[in-house]
Amino acid sequence: MAARQSAPQGTSLREICVGLWRDRLNPSRGGTGRETPLGHAVHLLLFLSATLGALVTVGIVFVLIFETVEFFGVIGLGTFFGDTVWSPLIAVFNETTGELESRFGIWALIWGTVLVAAIAVVVAVPVGLLAAIFLSEYAPPRLHAVLKPVLEVLAGVPTVVYGYFALLFVTPIVQDLLPATTIFNALSAGIVMGVMIIPMISSLSEDAFSAVPQSLREGSYAMGATRMETALRVILPAALSGVIASIILATSRAIGETMIVTVAAGQNPNFLASPLEAIQTMTAFIVQVSLGDTPAGSIEARTLFAVAMTLFVMTLAMNLIATYVRGRFREQYE
């Protein structure tokens, strides 16, 4: 819009407020122009709803930090990050002190979370990438128009349905193949979570592939390359930043996923557990505490927020890295 281009670049909040007030009636400076009282009221309302969008983040961060600080006032960072046994609700025997006590070693939960997410990524990356290559480089338009929405339905299925699928369909199959598997296990939850994030990788990567200019493909074919050579040695490197960003975003989604792991992966926080055993993820722990009757303000209730803070920091970091990768390593064309 023309008004936006001519708008002054504010630096401080005060300058912006002064500028907004001074230019409020000047359309060429981004103001509203001639405006009725109703128009001004609407402007204010719209501004407030946009501000609310920003306040949600502030609210999340504030709520998490407040309770987490209270938690670390009692437990201490050293215990939280220096222990590998997680049992905040039930006292367990501690070998070093020889006493029964609650244990707060977050690594047991992080292990479960990372294990399931890693299995999901191992399943989803090859399938998602190959599907993206097929859709963007091989599929004729009519097939593309059918297959793409079908794959995207996979992302729209409610996660509790995936949990059902993992527990009652995938787990029996896994148990047939690997008899050592327990009913609740990380493997089948991870596989199903992989299915859930396939469309994320395939559609974001496909967007990246189709952003590569046609001239690169034509140049490659002119040199006598086959379709596969073009796809793997020309298109994939050119779209790599988008592909990596899609993988990171999908991983972050897998880490924050709740219902599949709650239903199918069990409630046993277990550091260095194998994929065939029951584990507990951070999200599943939050659900476990929420379902119980922990009084608000108790240390058990505060573990909830410390765990959620860890989860939030991990996913936020991954989302920021994905944004950075996509912007920083983008190949520029034209």
Added chain:
Amino acid sequence: MSGSELALARDEAVWHPRLRARKITGAVFVGLCVLSVALGVAMLAALVIDVSLDGAARLFSAPEFSPSARYSGYALAVIAVLVLLFRLLERRGVRLDGALHPAGLGALTTVGLSRQLPFALPWWVATTIALRIPRALGRLPWIVLAMLLLTWAVYLFLDQTFLTSFASRIPDRAGIYAPLIGTLYMMAITAAVAFPLGVGAAIYLEEYARQNWFSKMIQINIANLAGVPSIVYGLLGLQLFVRAMELERSVLAGALTMALLVMPIIIVSAQEALRAVPPSMREGAYALGATRWQVVWSSVLPFAFGGTLTGTILALSRAIGETAPILVIGGLTFIAFLPESPTDSFTILPIQIFNWVSRPQEDFQLIAAAGIILLLLVLLLMNSAAIILRQRTRVRW
């Protein structure tokens, strides 16, 4: 070089061993690509089939069934299929006359199925009308008619006790009435809160805001909010609505939490819809002396409304399947009553499904599958509505 030598040289070029190897590798690679797409589709099919097989028993086990209901069910299904078939053949240019006319076939089938003339006659009339109406009205009414007929047919076969019973400890009596109504109640409030706020924020960002650090910050914020795990929203709702605002574990607290969850999605889709309206629309209105709000209200919003509404429906259909945030704020409660005011406690479809799945008895897990079928049907309905809306409100500039 003679002709035969040329041909030989060409054959050598085509069948050069390295070229051959490259072609074979390429073919294997295409095979792998097709395989992975097929794997994704197969997983979806496996999920749908598994759930349908498990859930159908509870959903369709109709114990007492009057013959007339059964025959009208058959007849409706047959008519619906015939309507679809008729349109399909007609679009392909096939003319069906005489005994092969679908109306005649429909009547024959209904007579054959019911073996009773009193039933067959009205259905013959209905078939004829059903097959004539779509021709006169065009495409959409035809789709709606077929959907309605199918829904009616399915409804006649439904075990209606599942839809109208409350939760129970006895698997055969357990129903999904309370969560179904709870979901509808909660989503209505969520939509009422999130739609105006989300669209308002989008209008501000697209039409009013200037390019300064404040609007950039809001934009980055919204982009990042979409990546926050849904369970974290549940904790925000728990502290903010349940505890600080003392709404307890009520419909209102759940709806507000969901509203926060879907707002970023609504904002982003509404922004896209607004951006698609060309600047000339705005400039034309300004040239006529309109104020900014008049421009937005009369020249921008009408053309962005379809896209905005589509985005909202898709966002709400995501919220319907969300379990984690409501689990955190609402707990897993045994609800055997309907919420009557926004401050009553409630349960929703995915939570009831989770409750049934996590019980050890197999009977309850089958009921969970029936609940899942219902949930997926609701999602299918909402997504088809969004797709139809998008196609019908699309403006080509």
